[in-house]
Amino acid sequence: MKKIEEFKDFFADLSKKQKITYISLIVTAFILTESILFWAVTSPAMKGLFEWVNYVRTVVYLICLIGLIFPVIAGIIIFINQKKTPSKKPIKFLMILAIFSLIIPIGFYGYTISIPFQRDGDKPPQLLLLNGSGINGVPNMAVSFWTEDRTTSTINWGPTESMGTKSNELTKSHTHSYLLEDLLPNITYFYQVNNVGQIYNFTTMPNLPNTFKFMTSSDPHFGAENANRTVTDEILKQLIDPSNGYQSFFMLGDMVEYGLFDSQYKEACDTFSPVTSHIPFRPVIGNHDILLGGPTFWEDYFSPDLIEDAPRDYFHIEINGIQIFVLDLEWGTESYTKEQKTWFETELEESTDPDDWILVMSHCFYYASGYLVDGSDWWDHQEMIDTFEPIFVDNGIDMVFSGHNHIFERLENNGVNYNIVGGFGGHPDTDFEKEDDVIGQTGTGSIYYSTDMFGFLEVDIQGDDAYLAFRTPENQTVYNYTITRL
Ligand SMILES: [Fe+2]
Ligand SMILES: [Fe+2]
Secondary structure: OHHHHHHHHHHHHOOHHHHHHHHHHHHHHHHHHHHHHHHHHHOHHHHHHHHHOHHHHHHHHHHHHHHHHHHHHHHHHHHHHHHOOOOOHHHHHHHHHHHHHHHHHHHHHHHHHHHHHOOOOOEEEEEEEEEEEOOOOOEEEEEEEEEEEEEOOEEEEEOOOOOOEEEEOOOOEEEEEEEEOOOOOOOEEEEEEOOOOOEEEEEOOOOOOOEEEEEEEOOOOEOOOOOOHHHHHHHHHHHHOHHHOOOEEEEOOOOEOOOOOHHHHHHHHHHHHHHHOOOOEEEOOOOOOOOOOHHHHHHHHHOOOOOOOOOOOOEEEEEOOEEEEEOOOOOOHHHOOHHHHHHHHHHHHHHOOOOOOEEEEEOOOOOOOEEEEOOEEOOOOHHHHHHHHHHHHHOOOOEEEEOOOOOEEEEEEOOEEEEEEOOOOOOOOOOOOOOOOOOEEOOOOEEEEEOOOOOEEEEEEEOOEEEEEEEOOOOOEEEEEEEEOO
16 A cells, blocks of 8 residues: 555655656557558558558568557556655656657658648649540540649640640649540641640540450559560550551559659659540559558549549440449459449449440459469459449449459459450569469469560450450551450
8 A cells, every 4th residue: 555655645745747747658659650540451551551461461460569568658657656665767757758759750740741732843734534424425535734833724635736725723723634525526736735745636536336456454663673674665655657547545543653752753643644645544543652641642633523422433435325433442342432333333323324335444353363462462452343243243343444464364253254454564473383382372263374575455345346466566466356346
């Protein structure tokens, strides 16, 4: 009893200010460190990383453990002080530990907040496909670019070289996006930025029902040391070659290796722009693109906020009666929000007919062949299959395109055709079939599978038939097939 009294006296001797400082420091250190776990399991960007990557899980658990130390040590100090003469030393030790541990969450959150401000210079124009289509059946597009300085910019655009339509910005901004709507079919349009320099041009799709020829490829991973930039350049050459006749390009994600580095987005934008300022372009967001501040860069460069009430991260693009849905599925269903689900199901219900060609594009795959990485199996993604296959089957989705695995694959399941096109330059996946020490599995319904090549997929829809060809960067067909709309 005497010791307890001494302990009470010890606390009584502390000033009110000291008591508040000690208690608030311990509580803050505990809450801030534990909030990293909360953030890791609730934010769509981190949730996937936390679930799929072992070392991320380990780091987050370690930080949480540090947070849990405070209440434990505080308990031990109280216990010790009850047993022997009270001393300030343990409390001082706890305070030093609390201050030291605060460096982790404060540094982490501070860095995350600062990422959108760490830019690497101007980003040149992109011609982006947006939601919806205009009165002439040509999809809405935008010209978008980003400037280091806040400026008011202008574009002149129109169907003749003298252009004619002038769009001025009224307020200064870093992001510059101009909506091109109600475009006419089969017309070459011209545009110029700020009345100087290059005059860009692009040709709209002819208004022929159920015809559309496009290229798709995925996972260039700009910034990755083991990526192959030569093949990315070669594929872009095929894209802009008029003799190939591509009317659009869909890039299915993992544009950059680490979405938190604007230098990687800068390299991607600079590489794409000479081609994608002329060919209508729809990049799809991937798991690498969203790391930490990545979504801010992505929205600034590829998802302009130009159409009222239209979502910015997922799209319904209609071209010549062909319905194309671009979904935001990065690691899997973590980013399939209630809003996106409602939007997708409503759009399918209200804006499509089962007789239409209906295409779905996303970064994450559904069925796929793959191998064990970091303790996680990168083949048939059961959560994605369970969530989306019933929707695909019920709504007559014809073709599905994705990346994420750096392979080429064609699969067929329950009347739905799936394609994986991860050959745009990111390091090819290990072929589990050829490596004895690699655990892997063939995807359900796999018909063609290759990890031996880079390249792209050409899709040419002509009436009831779609011709698909997996091609190398040099434009050699390695596998092709036809599907017929039922
Ligand atoms: Fe990737
Ligand atoms: Fe990925």
